[in-house]
Amino acid sequence: MRIYVVRHGQTEMNNRKALQGRSNYPLNEAGIAQAQKAAEELKHIAFAKVYTSPLKRAIQTAEIIAPYTPRSARKGRTEFRMSGAEASGDVLAECVEEGGRRMSWTVKRIQEEVA
Numbered sequence: 001m002r003i004y005v006v007r008h009g010q011t012e013m014n015n016r017k018a019l020q021g022r023s024n025y026p027l028n029e030a031g032i033a034q035a036q037k038a039a040e041e042l043k044h045i046a047f048a049k050v051y052t053s054p055l056k057r058a059i060q061t062a063e064i065i066a067p068y069t070p071r072s073a074r075k076g077r078t079e080f081r082m083s084g085a086e087a088s089g090d091v092l093a094e095c096v097e098e099g100g101r102r103m104s105w106t107v108k109r110i111q112e113e114v115a
Contacts, residue, residue: 001074003111004042004045004047006038006042006061006065007029007037007061008027008035008055008057008058008060008061009031009032009033009034009038009057009060009061009064010027010028010030010031010034011025011026011027011028011031011057012025012028013025013067014051015028015030018048020057024055024056025055025057026056026057026060027055027056027057027060027061030053031057031061032060032064035060035064035065036079038061038064038065038066039064039066042065042066047066047069047107048069049069049071049094050062050065050066050069050070050071050072051071051072052071052072057079077090091099
């Protein structure tokens with residue numbers, strides 16, 4: 001099995017370098033363009049399934065990349081947390097300094113979700 005991991009496109013909170021947490025911000029124009037570019041890069045992939053959080057930015061990104069692929073919005077998990085930050089609006093640099101999680105931890109979480 002091959003797993004492709006794609007982060008959602010840009011939102012206004014990303015522009016401010018602030019964490020969004022579980023806040024439900026949509027993609028901005030740049031984020032839509034980023035998702036369209038990812039769709040172009042991945043157009044040769046026949047995805048069997050797409051897993052996404054139920055947040056607008058994640059669903060929008062998935063719909064642009066794989067519009068005809070069955071999706072599963074994973075309720076109960078709204079994101080794969082990359083740092084110890086909980087609150088929406090925290091500045092990304094401050095959270096990373098406190099100790100972001102390693103990529104191996106993130107991969108393990110993704111594998112658990114799709115199993």
